[in-house]
Amino acid sequence: MSTDDELERIREQKRKELQERAEAETQAASSPDEPIPIENSAHFQETLQDHDRVLVDFYADWCGPCQMLAPVLDRIAAETSGTIAKVDTEALPQLAQQYGVRGLPTLILFEHGEPAKQLVGMQEESTLRNLFV
Template sequence: MPVINPTKHTFDHFVTEKSNDEPVVIAFTASWCGPCKLLKPKLAKLANDWGFTLAMVDAGDEPELAALFGVRAVPTVITLEAGLSKGRFSGDRTEAALIEYFGELGLNQSPVRLEF
């Protein structure tokens, strides 16, 4: 699934509305944040492997979105389902911890999809 970079102008369409059909993982990060740089590729890999949409939001560029979700530290990861927060955490995690976390939320790994 795609990694998207929504803005306050596109967020409702690309994230909130999409969360009505499937969970969307939102990662609030910042370009200067060391733990964010470690977490982002792990999240992108899981989004690709598991088939969920990952919305990467730079909290510095989009402070209104960060405030809307009560983000006080980066990285903060929020899973949105039907427009509501289903779960959240702050800080970096190992890939194994991310797999366990997303599994507990019901974002089970998707089977491999072949496109012809």
């Protein structure tokens, strides 16, 4: 193998490594490492616009299953490229009503700002992780 061929191979490998690193950084920047606490309706809409796929946890502090689900959602947010948002139904009842939330916890997966799937009650971690694959 000639020196020119070897240099070209090394350049191509470096380009590929740089591109992969840039893609990883872009993905990490676009996906928070922890759930986003929703402050109001405008913040909710902004979150849906900023992220292609968002799993929204409609919860209440007094809800036992919601408390059990919280650490699972924290892990998923930290370990996957998924975006998780949390809506306190006591503080934002209009959002819960708007999306037909009747039981807690209710998880709604939004894709490109539109509801795509709804899950009610405690869910297996693997089920929730699969929503982001």
